[in-house]
Amino acid sequence: MTATRKKLPIGIQTFADIIEGGYYYVDKTPHIQRLVEEGKYYFLSRPRRFGKSLLVDTLRCLFEGRQALFKGLYIHDKWDWERQHPVIRLGFGDGVVTSREALDAHIRHQLRAHRERLGIEREPPELISSEFSDLIRLAHQKYGQRVAVLIDEYDKPILDNLLEPEHARELREGLKNLYSVLKDADPHLAFVLLTGVSKFSKVSLFSGLNNLNDITLDAPYATLCGYTDEDIDTIFAPELPGLDRDEIRTWYNGYRWGGQDVTAVYNPFDALLLFQKRQFSPYWFESATPTFLVEVLKRRGIFTPQLEQWETEPELLGRFDVDDMATEALLFQTGYLTVKRVEEPMVGYRLYTLGYPNQEVETSLNQALLPALGVENAPRERKTLFTHLRAHDLDGLKTHLKALFSGLPHDWYRNNPIARYEGHYASVFYSHFAALGVQVTVEDASHHGKVDMTVDFAGHLYLFEFKVVEQLPEGRALQQIKDRGYADKYRGQGKVIHLIGVEFSREQRQIVAFEYETEG
Numbered sequence: 001m002t003a004t005r006k007k008l009p010i011g012i013q014t015f016a017d018i019i020e021g022g023y024y025y026v027d028k029t030p031h032i033q034r035l036v037e038e039g040k041y042y043f044l045s046r047p048r049r050f051g052k053s054l055l056v057d058t059l060r061c062l063f064e065g066r067q068a069l070f071k072g073l074y075i076h077d078k079w080d081w082e083r084q085h086p087v088i089r090l091g092f093g094d095g096v097v098t099s100r101e102a103l104d105a106h107i108r109h110q111l112r113a114h115r116e117r118l119g120i121e122r123e124p125p126e127l128i129s130s131e132f133s134d135l136i137r138l139a140h141q142k143y144g145q146r147v148a149v150l151i152d153e154y155d156k157p158i159l160d161n162l163l164e165p166e167h168a169r170e171l172r173e174g175l176k177n178l179y180s181v182l183k184d185a186d187p188h189l190a191f192v193l194l195t196g197v198s199k200f201s202k203v204s205l206f207s208g209l210n211n212l213n214d215i216t217l218d219a220p221y222a223t224l225c226g227y228t229d230e231d232i233d234t235i236f237a238p239e240l241p242g243l244d245r246d247e248i249r250t251w252y253n254g255y256r257w258g259g260q261d262v263t264a265v266y267n268p269f270d271a272l273l274l275f276q277k278r279q280f281s282p283y284w285f286e287s288a289t290p291t292f293l294v295e296v297l298k299r300r301g302i303f304t305p306q307l308e309q310w311e312t313e314p315e316l317l318g319r320f321d322v323d324d325m326a327t328e329a330l331l332f333q334t335g336y337l338t339v340k341r342v343e344e345p346m347v348g349y350r351l352y353t354l355g356y357p358n359q360e361v362e363t364s365l366n367q368a369l370l371p372a373l374g375v376e377n378a379p380r381e382r383k384t385l386f387t388h389l390r391a392h393d394l395d396g397l398k399t400h401l402k403a404l405f406s407g408l409p410h411d412w413y414r415n416n417p418i419a420r421y422e423g424h425y426a427s428v429f430y431s432h433f434a435a436l437g438v439q440v441t442v443e444d445a446s447h448h449g450k451v452d453m454t455v456d457f458a459g460h461l462y463l464f465e466f467k468v469v470e471q472l473p474e475g476r477a478l479q480q481i482k483d484r485g486y487a488d489k490y491r492g493q494g495k496v497i498h499l500i501g502v503e504f505s506r507e508q509r510q511i512v513a514f515e516y517e518t519e520g
Contacts, residue, residue, distance in 0.1 A: 005238040010272045013053035015061050019069045026231045029075035031224045041192045045199045045216040047335025049269040049284060051225045052195040056152045060087050063148040085190050086139040088114050091152040096160045098167055103157055103174045104128055111135055132181045136188045146190035155196035162292055168322045176205050183209050198333045199318045219258040226255060226265030239275040251280050254357035259342035285364035293334060298372040300327055303423035305430040305445040310354040336365050366435035373428045374408040382436050389457050398514040405511055423448035425504050429466045443486050461495045463487055466502045473513035477501025496520045
């Protein structure tokens, strides 16, 4: 029997609307039950549009005891519906606040609305911190059950102001004033969850709240937000006919919170819009322009081939604050890189390898970075590159790449610090191919003066060594591809293999050698 199609819950963050409105719903209550049974104070970081708000609203309905909504879900016969808890849900997703006064007014407005809803008539104290602790205590007292506190987008006021560090610090202090209440409210609390995009250090934002359990990278909760392959194949099965299942996986799957053994997930926003519009497009990426991210990467002189395999330590993934923001933390927490591999070479010492989650992010981020790298008419250049690759025209490719580099404006070199970094030229070369959406594999990105990479397109494999030389061609790039034996693992696939050595003169700012050989 074919499953009937339901409505797609695009942008719907209200649990009751999804259940009562005939929408598809992926049951997250097995995770939720585990959360509630195993602890009390939780923190979860996920990128935007990953279903955090829906998770928070599901918890709200559960603690309020809205039993009918959970009929047919995992948790329905495992929850004590007799106990109904007062719930205080605070959210910072709506609007942009740029001052402490505006933030305080926003908080106060939410606290007053909860007082009214919970029927607490006592006049609120003047201080926000006192008003919040008062509300928790009085709600417990009135209903005879401890309070569930759910805070959605806890960090958005800070993130909205990162380009203005003074404002960001001021807002951070305002939020710290609010969250610090939770520590002493412990006797009155049943459950606490804070969700957001970033993970600010406990010292800067959660001072004293040492019992906050960060489950961001905990394997049991890797699929708490997002859709798995199994979800796509079962729940969304009616939507699949007419779409290439492997392409869906390549384009949109791949977010991992934990090691290589945890289940990867899709961003729900991407999957739902694909099912609605029936064509592949960077829906998630285009829903917000990563202006701040591109600016930071440009200022820090990012070596873009490294983005495909970035080694780091877990401490750096969580190092995110107004005045101290590790590049990998910014890329990971915003969803542009994800965990590809976790190794533990010594007990207690872990190494994380990050990379793009999927085709959508790899292509779109490199497209966004090309103008920052000095490529002025990236769409036109991309079309020319595609034309030459499709025709397997290596002489045309040589002419195109020479024109691409000679087109980098001279005043741009003077005005942009990124152009002074050794890795700039290799970054332009790599990102130009990655932005096209062809399959690019970086073989070696250990030295910023060069990049070894393979491009797999239309039955042909292009193995490049791109290296920067001081002035004159050394004529060794092609020979080095052969010496390193990168082609060995690709032989036997029945594909035509092109070995291409490219040398770029730093002095002349131009490609001075482009040699190739074709096998097969």
